[in-house]
Amino acid sequence: MKKTLLLFSVAAAMILAAAPLTEEKPLSQLPGARWGGTVAKPSKGQMLTPAKGKTVCFTYPIIYDESGKPKGTSWPRCNLSLPKNLRDWSRYDYFEFNIHTTFNRSDEEFLPVSIGIGGMKTRTLTSMNINNLRQNQWVKVSVPLRNMKKNELVRNIQFHLNARRYFPKDLLVLHLGDFKLVRLIEWQVKGFRMTAPAIFAGRTTLPVEFELLGPGNRYTLPFRIYSSKGGKVRDIKLTANRGFAYHTLSVGKLAPGKYTLAIFPDDKQKRNETPFEVIAPPWKN
16 A cells, blocks of 8 residues: 555655646647748748658758849848737747758758747737758747737737848748647746855855746746755745846855756756855955
8 A cells, every 4th residue: 555655655746746737729820821922932841840840941042143243132031920819919928939941051050040020019019030050950939029019919920031142143041840839837947057166264145147037027936055065055036027137136145166057946847056165364354
Protein backbone atom coordinates (compact mmCIF):
# COMPACT_ATOMS: atom_id res chain seq x y z
CA MET A 1 0.00 0.00 0.00
CA LYS A 2 2.79 2.40 0.97
CA LYS A 3 4.64 1.57 -2.25
CA THR A 4 1.48 2.29 -4.29
CA LEU A 5 0.98 5.63 -2.53
CA LEU A 6 4.64 6.51 -3.12
CA LEU A 7 4.39 5.75 -6.83
CA PHE A 8 1.18 7.80 -7.05
CA SER A 9 2.85 10.74 -5.29
CA VAL A 10 5.84 10.62 -7.63
CA ALA A 11 3.57 10.46 -10.68
CA ALA A 12 1.46 13.36 -9.40
CA ALA A 13 4.61 15.41 -8.74
CA MET A 14 5.82 14.75 -12.30
CA ILE A 15 2.47 15.87 -13.72
CA LEU A 16 2.54 19.06 -11.68
CA ALA A 17 6.14 19.76 -12.65
CA ALA A 18 5.26 19.34 -16.32
CA ALA A 19 2.20 21.64 -16.19
CA PRO A 20 2.17 24.01 -19.17
CA LEU A 21 3.26 27.61 -18.66
CA THR A 22 1.39 28.82 -21.72
CA GLU A 23 -1.93 28.47 -23.51
CA GLU A 24 -1.92 28.38 -27.32
CA LYS A 25 -4.45 29.29 -30.00
CA PRO A 26 -3.46 27.61 -33.30
CA LEU A 27 -4.08 29.70 -36.43
CA SER A 28 -4.16 26.74 -38.78
CA GLN A 29 -6.23 28.63 -41.36
CA LEU A 30 -3.51 31.21 -42.06
CA PRO A 31 -1.42 29.09 -44.49
CA GLY A 32 -4.52 28.75 -46.65
CA ALA A 33 -5.59 32.40 -46.35
CA ARG A 34 -5.51 34.87 -49.26
CA TRP A 35 -2.13 36.56 -48.95
CA GLY A 36 -1.42 39.42 -51.35
CA GLY A 37 1.46 41.47 -52.69
CA THR A 38 2.47 43.05 -55.97
CA VAL A 39 6.06 41.85 -55.61
CA ALA A 40 6.00 38.79 -53.38
CA LYS A 41 3.92 36.03 -54.92
CA PRO A 42 2.15 33.75 -52.40
CA SER A 43 1.33 30.15 -53.22
CA LYS A 44 0.49 26.88 -51.51
CA GLY A 45 3.69 25.58 -49.92
CA GLN A 46 5.03 22.20 -50.97
CA MET A 47 6.96 21.79 -47.71
CA LEU A 48 5.56 20.70 -44.35
CA THR A 49 6.47 22.47 -41.13
CA PRO A 50 8.40 20.77 -38.28
CA ALA A 51 4.97 20.01 -36.76
CA LYS A 52 3.87 18.46 -40.09
CA GLY A 53 1.55 21.37 -40.80
CA LYS A 54 0.69 23.10 -44.07
CA THR A 55 2.70 26.10 -45.27
CA VAL A 56 2.28 29.20 -47.37
CA CYS A 57 5.14 29.95 -49.76
CA PHE A 58 6.28 33.50 -50.62
CA THR A 59 8.53 34.13 -53.62
CA TYR A 60 10.31 37.49 -53.64
CA PRO A 61 11.83 38.34 -57.05
CA ILE A 62 13.98 41.45 -57.47
CA ILE A 63 13.06 42.99 -60.83
CA TYR A 64 15.46 45.44 -62.51
CA ASP A 65 14.79 48.11 -65.10
CA GLU A 66 17.05 48.93 -68.03
CA SER A 67 19.25 51.21 -65.93
CA GLY A 68 20.11 48.38 -63.54
CA LYS A 69 18.11 49.77 -60.62
CA PRO A 70 15.35 47.93 -58.77
CA LYS A 71 12.07 48.59 -60.57
CA GLY A 72 9.69 49.60 -57.82
CA THR A 73 10.81 46.66 -55.68
CA SER A 74 13.21 48.23 -53.21
CA TRP A 75 10.97 46.92 -50.42
CA PRO A 76 9.50 43.56 -51.50
CA ARG A 77 6.66 42.56 -49.21
CA CYS A 78 3.68 40.28 -48.79
CA ASN A 79 0.58 41.09 -46.76
CA LEU A 80 -2.40 39.32 -45.17
CA SER A 81 -5.52 41.19 -44.02
CA LEU A 82 -6.97 39.29 -41.08
CA PRO A 83 -10.63 38.24 -40.99
CA LYS A 84 -12.81 39.76 -38.24
CA ASN A 85 -12.73 36.63 -36.07
CA LEU A 86 -8.91 36.77 -35.77
CA ARG A 87 -8.36 40.48 -35.04
CA ASP A 88 -8.54 40.44 -31.24
CA TRP A 89 -5.05 39.61 -29.89
CA SER A 90 -5.48 41.47 -26.59
CA ARG A 91 -5.30 38.32 -24.42
CA TYR A 92 -2.07 37.03 -25.95
CA ASP A 93 1.62 37.64 -25.33
CA TYR A 94 3.28 36.23 -28.46
CA PHE A 95 2.59 35.59 -32.14
CA GLU A 96 4.62 32.52 -33.16
CA PHE A 97 5.35 30.67 -36.39
CA ASN A 98 7.99 28.54 -38.11
CA ILE A 99 9.84 29.86 -41.15
CA HIS A 100 12.13 28.23 -43.73
CA THR A 101 14.18 30.41 -46.12
CA THR A 102 16.22 29.95 -49.26
CA PHE A 103 18.08 32.57 -51.30
CA ASN A 104 19.79 32.06 -54.63
CA ARG A 105 22.88 33.94 -53.44
CA SER A 106 25.37 31.83 -51.53
CA ASP A 107 27.09 34.87 -49.98
CA GLU A 108 24.09 35.56 -47.74
CA GLU A 109 24.23 33.40 -44.61
CA PHE A 110 21.73 35.35 -42.52
CA LEU A 111 18.68 36.47 -44.46
CA PRO A 112 17.23 39.98 -43.86
CA VAL A 113 13.51 39.35 -43.27
CA SER A 114 11.21 41.43 -41.06
CA ILE A 115 7.62 41.19 -39.87
CA GLY A 116 5.20 44.00 -39.16
CA ILE A 117 1.79 43.80 -37.45
CA GLY A 118 -0.66 46.61 -38.20
CA GLY A 119 -3.72 47.77 -36.28
CA MET A 120 -7.12 49.08 -37.30
CA LYS A 121 -6.06 52.62 -36.26
CA THR A 122 -2.27 52.40 -35.87
CA ARG A 123 -0.23 51.63 -38.98
CA THR A 124 2.35 49.54 -37.10
CA LEU A 125 1.41 48.08 -33.71
CA THR A 126 4.70 46.19 -33.48
CA SER A 127 7.50 45.04 -35.77
CA MET A 128 10.58 42.85 -35.52
CA ASN A 129 13.67 42.07 -37.57
CA ILE A 130 14.09 38.30 -37.73
CA ASN A 131 17.86 38.17 -37.36
CA ASN A 132 18.48 34.43 -36.91
CA LEU A 133 17.33 33.09 -40.29
CA ARG A 134 19.77 30.85 -42.11
CA GLN A 135 19.39 29.30 -45.50
CA ASN A 136 17.65 25.92 -45.73
CA GLN A 137 16.80 25.76 -42.03
CA TRP A 138 13.52 25.89 -40.12
CA VAL A 139 13.52 28.59 -37.44
CA LYS A 140 10.87 29.26 -34.79
CA VAL A 141 10.00 32.95 -34.48
CA SER A 142 8.26 34.45 -31.45
CA VAL A 143 7.03 38.05 -31.82
CA PRO A 144 6.33 39.77 -28.45
CA LEU A 145 2.91 41.41 -28.29
CA ARG A 146 3.00 42.84 -24.78
CA ASN A 147 3.97 46.34 -25.93
CA MET A 148 1.06 46.62 -28.38
CA LYS A 149 -2.00 48.69 -27.63
CA LYS A 150 -4.20 46.12 -25.91
CA ASN A 151 -7.46 47.79 -26.88
CA GLU A 152 -6.73 47.93 -30.62
CA LEU A 153 -7.69 45.20 -33.05
CA VAL A 154 -5.04 43.77 -35.40
CA ARG A 155 -5.58 44.58 -39.08
CA ASN A 156 -2.82 42.79 -40.96
CA ILE A 157 0.43 40.82 -40.93
CA GLN A 158 3.23 41.75 -43.32
CA PHE A 159 6.55 40.09 -44.19
CA HIS A 160 9.18 42.04 -46.07
CA LEU A 161 12.75 41.78 -47.32
CA ASN A 162 15.36 44.15 -45.85
CA ALA A 163 18.38 43.42 -48.04
CA ARG A 164 20.82 46.35 -48.26
CA ARG A 165 21.81 45.51 -51.80
CA TYR A 166 20.14 43.74 -54.71
CA PHE A 167 21.47 42.04 -57.78
CA PRO A 168 19.80 40.90 -61.01
CA LYS A 169 17.91 37.62 -60.67
CA ASP A 170 17.88 37.74 -56.86
CA LEU A 171 15.21 35.42 -55.50
CA LEU A 172 14.17 34.86 -51.88
CA VAL A 173 11.72 32.06 -51.04
CA LEU A 174 9.98 31.76 -47.65
CA HIS A 175 7.87 28.89 -46.32
CA LEU A 176 5.80 29.72 -43.23
CA GLY A 177 3.43 27.73 -41.04
CA ASP A 178 2.57 26.61 -37.50
CA PHE A 179 1.02 30.06 -36.87
CA LYS A 180 -0.35 30.49 -33.36
CA LEU A 181 -1.07 32.99 -30.60
CA VAL A 182 0.44 32.23 -27.18
CA ARG A 183 -0.76 33.41 -23.78
CA LEU A 184 1.20 33.07 -20.55
CA ILE A 185 -0.80 31.40 -17.77
CA GLU A 186 2.02 31.11 -15.21
CA TRP A 187 4.46 33.74 -13.99
CA GLN A 188 8.06 33.23 -15.14
CA VAL A 189 11.29 35.14 -15.71
CA LYS A 190 13.77 35.45 -18.56
CA GLY A 191 17.28 36.90 -18.68
CA PHE A 192 17.86 36.53 -14.93
CA ARG A 193 21.36 37.57 -13.83
CA MET A 194 23.39 39.55 -11.33
CA THR A 195 24.53 42.90 -12.72
CA ALA A 196 27.69 42.63 -10.59
CA PRO A 197 29.42 39.28 -9.95
CA ALA A 198 30.49 40.21 -6.42
CA ILE A 199 29.64 42.51 -3.52
CA PHE A 200 31.61 43.55 -0.46
CA ALA A 201 30.70 42.07 2.92
CA GLY A 202 28.53 44.49 4.82
CA ARG A 203 26.40 45.35 1.82
CA THR A 204 22.84 44.13 2.32
CA THR A 205 21.52 44.30 -1.25
CA LEU A 206 22.12 42.47 -4.51
CA PRO A 207 21.75 44.13 -7.95
CA VAL A 208 19.78 41.85 -10.29
CA GLU A 209 17.98 42.15 -13.61
CA PHE A 210 15.33 40.04 -15.31
CA GLU A 211 12.21 40.18 -17.41
CA LEU A 212 9.05 39.24 -15.55
CA LEU A 213 6.35 37.64 -17.70
CA GLY A 214 2.93 36.48 -16.66
CA PRO A 215 -0.85 36.89 -16.58
CA GLY A 216 -1.04 40.28 -14.89
CA ASN A 217 0.83 43.47 -14.08
CA ARG A 218 2.55 42.74 -10.74
CA TYR A 219 3.77 39.66 -8.88
CA THR A 220 5.68 38.71 -5.72
CA LEU A 221 8.67 36.53 -6.64
CA PRO A 222 10.34 33.95 -4.37
CA PHE A 223 14.16 33.94 -4.13
CA ARG A 224 16.55 31.73 -2.19
CA ILE A 225 20.26 32.08 -1.38
CA TYR A 226 22.36 28.91 -1.20
CA SER A 227 25.86 28.49 0.22
CA SER A 228 28.72 27.05 -1.84
CA LYS A 229 27.88 23.62 -0.35
CA GLY A 230 24.25 23.85 -1.45
CA GLY A 231 22.69 24.60 1.92
CA LYS A 232 19.87 27.10 2.22
CA VAL A 233 20.97 30.45 3.65
CA ARG A 234 17.70 32.37 3.52
CA ASP A 235 14.48 32.96 1.57
CA ILE A 236 13.60 36.40 0.18
CA LYS A 237 10.59 37.86 -1.62
CA LEU A 238 10.45 40.74 -4.10
CA THR A 239 7.35 42.33 -5.62
CA ALA A 240 8.00 43.45 -9.18
CA ASN A 241 6.09 44.86 -12.13
CA ARG A 242 5.75 42.88 -15.32
CA GLY A 243 8.43 43.62 -17.90
CA PHE A 244 12.21 44.04 -17.97
CA ALA A 245 13.83 45.95 -15.11
CA TYR A 246 16.83 46.28 -12.81
CA HIS A 247 16.07 45.47 -9.18
CA THR A 248 17.75 45.81 -5.80
CA LEU A 249 17.16 42.69 -3.74
CA SER A 250 17.42 43.08 0.06
CA VAL A 251 19.36 40.04 1.31
CA GLY A 252 20.70 41.07 4.72
CA LYS A 253 24.32 40.65 5.77
CA LEU A 254 26.27 37.75 4.29
CA ALA A 255 29.68 36.42 5.35
CA PRO A 256 32.47 36.38 2.74
CA GLY A 257 32.19 33.35 0.47
CA LYS A 258 30.59 31.99 -2.70
CA TYR A 259 26.81 31.76 -3.04
CA THR A 260 24.03 31.01 -5.51
CA LEU A 261 20.88 33.10 -5.89
CA ALA A 262 17.86 31.20 -7.24
CA ILE A 263 14.49 32.53 -8.37
CA PHE A 264 11.47 30.19 -8.19
CA PRO A 265 13.77 27.81 -6.24
CA ASP A 266 11.15 25.09 -5.73
CA ASP A 267 9.83 25.00 -9.31
CA LYS A 268 11.95 22.95 -11.74
CA GLN A 269 10.28 24.46 -14.80
CA LYS A 270 10.64 28.11 -13.83
CA ARG A 271 13.78 28.05 -11.69
CA ASN A 272 16.68 30.28 -12.71
CA GLU A 273 19.89 30.78 -10.76
CA THR A 274 23.06 32.81 -10.84
CA PRO A 275 26.29 32.61 -8.78
CA PHE A 276 27.75 35.52 -6.86
CA GLU A 277 30.50 36.14 -4.34
CA VAL A 278 30.76 38.16 -1.14
CA ILE A 279 34.25 39.61 -0.69
CA ALA A 280 35.87 40.91 2.44
CA PRO A 281 36.39 44.67 2.00
CA PRO A 282 39.96 46.01 1.68
CA TRP A 283 39.35 48.46 4.49
CA LYS A 284 39.02 47.78 8.21
CA ASN A 285 35.66 48.17 9.90
